[in-house]
Amino acid sequence: MNKLAVIGAGYVGLVTGICLASCGHDVTCMDIDECKIDQLKAGRLPLFEPGLQELHDTNTAKGRLSFTTNPEQAVQHAEGVFIAVGTPPRKDGGADLSYIHNAIQSIAPFLQKDSVIIMKSTVPVGTHADVKKLLDRTAGHPVRLVSNPEFLREGSAVNDFFYSDRIVIGSNDPSPASFVEQLYHSIPSPVIHTDPQTAEMIKYSSNAFLAAKISFINEMAALCEAEGADISMVAAGMGMDKRIGEHFLKAGIGYGGSCFPKDTTALLYSAAQQNITVPLLSSIHEVNRRQPRVFIKKVLDRFGSIEGKKAAVLGLTFKPNTDDLRRSPSREIINLLVEEGAMVTGYDPVVSVSGKRVWQIPLAQTMEEALTGADLAVICTEWKEIIDFPLHCYPLYMKEANIFDGRNCYPVSQARGLPLFYSSVGRPVYKGI
Ligand SMILES: NC(=O)c1ccc[n+]([C@@H]2O[C@H](COP(=O)([O-])OP(=O)(O)OC[C@H]3O[C@@H](n4cnc5c(N)ncnc54)[C@H](O)[C@@H]3O)[C@@H](O)[C@H]2O)c1
Numbered sequence: 307m308n309k310l311a312v313i314g315a316g317y318v319g320l321v322t323g324i325c326l327a328s329c330g331h332d333v334t335c336m337d338i339d340e341c342k343i344d345q346l347k348a349g350r351l352p353l354f355e356p357g358l359q360e361l362h363d364t365n366t367a368k369g370r371l372s373f374t375t376n377p378e379q380a381v382q383h384a385e386g387v388f389i390a391v392g393t394p395p396r397k398d399g400g401a402d403l404s405y406i407h408n409a410i411q412s413i414a415p416f417l418q419k420d421s422v423i424i425m426k427s428t429v430p431v432g433t434h435a436d437v438k439k440l441l442d443r444t445a446g447h448p449v450r451l452v453s454n455p456e457f458l459r460e461g462s463a464v465n466d467f468f469y470s471d472r473i474v475i476g477s478n479d480p481s482p483a484s485f486v487e488q489l490y491h492s493i494p495s496p497v498i499h500t501d502p503q504t505a506e507m508i509k510y511s512s513n514a515f516l517a518a519k520i521s522f523i524n525e526m527a528a529l530c531e532a533e534g535a536d537i538s539m540v541a542a543g544m545g546m547d548k549r550i551g552e553h554f555l556k557a558g559i560g561y562g563g564s565c566f567p568k569d570t571t572a573l574l575y576s577a578a579q580q581n582i583t584v585p586l587l588s589s590i591h592e593v594n595r596r597q598p599r600v601f602i603k604k605v606l607d608r609f610g611s612i613e614g615k616k617a618a619v620l621g622l623t624f625k626p627n628t629d630d631l632r633r634s635p636s637r638e639i640i641n642l643l644v645e646e647g648a649m650v651t652g653y654d655p656v657v658s659v660s661g662k663r664v665w666q667i668p669l670a671q672t673m674e675e676a677l678t679g680a681d682l683a684v685i686c687t688e689w690k691e692i693i694d695f696p697l698h699c700y701p702l703y704m705k706e707a708n709i710f711d712g713r714n715c716y717p718v719s720q721a722r723g724l725p726l727f728y729s730s731v732g733r734p735v736y737k738g739i
Pocket residue numbers: 313314315316317318319336337338339342390391392393405408409410412426427428429456457458459460564565
């Protein structure tokens with residue numbers, strides 16, 4: 307068992323720290339955000355992630371987890387130090403590495419001579435070499451640095467950590483690489499060892515490929531609508547081919563979140579820096595950018611104008627089982643509805659109860675409240691609560707049950723015979739009114 311530090315107690319930092327504590331390691335999580343650390347010290351997680359609070363409580367009780375804002379305290383005895391700070395997009399699309407640089411500068415003076423720094427943050431190819439130089443210079447001695455990108459998904463992060471499809475370890479030196487591998491010894495996932503730049507590239511290529519699957523299926527959905535085919539069945543039929551695979555073929559209003567949008571643009575930026583044309587990559591991004599507007603056109607086609615209409619937007623987070631609103635397609639959908647003059651009320655199973663004020667719109671406390679008196683409902687996130695809310699209940703609350711389902715939550719057959727209008731993505735429209 308090892309003494310570890312995690313720098314950055316955000317999504318990845320907390321999942322990494324708490325799960326590694328569950329593997330038996332002694333972990334200190336450090337963040338510059340005092341509110342976050344105070345909250346963590348008081349036993350509350352600053353984010354919603356199924357299963358994480360329970361693991362946090364167990365490991366805190368066992369004395370394996372602690373939290374601090376002090377970099378020296380975090381790293382002075384640590385054999386391994388994970389860097390998990392953000393790498394948000396800059397205006398030009400490139401990744402902003404200033405948080406990485408600041409984190410390195412704050413910890414380097416306090417590192418043990420033989421400790422291993424492990425890069426969990428998603429960083430552009432080539433960053434490893436630059437960070438290594440910065441580390442050596444600031445620490446005043448050579449520091450061992452390993453690239454260890456993270457592949458967890460929000461909403462299923464705990465499971466993804468313990469049952470990861472692979473653990474990628476990028477290093478030119480076998481000794482720190484095997485140190486990192488043994489940290490994960492209780493996790494039954496295959497390990498792939500590469501050089502650092504290949505590890506960095508695996509992360510970006512994986513996200514770009516998954517984003518490509520989504521943009522591809524969304525483009526096919528548009529064709530399905532024109533031809534009267536059903537994208538759900540098309541995806542099922544395609545996915546049965548093992549070479550294609552069934553996952554990430556759900557058509558909808560496009561991908562959001564803190565990763566796909568920023569990582570595809572960062573890759574585009576890197577390609578431009580290298581003077582390499584990447585038309586496929588550009589299209590993935592472009593198709594996704596257009597997707598909310600394509601969806602709202604269905605609303606406008608139905609109503610002509612939505613000026614003064616009451617719209618309920620169901621689901622605000624970028625996907626279910628998280629409270630993360632970063633780059634959520636719901637935001638663009640809401641902006642477009644408001645731009646067209648609609649009066650929007652939002653509902654989200656997690657955000658509504660949090661008491662947060664989101665995007666300047668009123669939030670209802672229940673789905674029924676959001677739907678009451680509405681002229682149209684737009685489903686943006688496939689929360690279980692929304693899927694479980696039967697289609698036949700919409701007309702009970704709405705002024706007129708015009709439902710625009712951006713996540714294909716219901717089988718179209720469920721609409722049959724009901725007094726409602728049901729339009730989804732890539733599937734036949736049902737006009738019961
Ligand atoms: N969110 C995901 O699902 C996910 C999955 C895989 C990889 N990633 C990558 O992991 C990295 C972190 O993402 P995230 O979603 O956890 O970000 P986040 O914004 O949730 O958390 C980052 C944290 O780092 C802290 N921080 C900033 N500067 C610091 C410093 N100098 N010292 C200590 N703490 C500092 C911030 O206060 C914040 O709490 C990114 O590179 C992201 O691309 C994210």
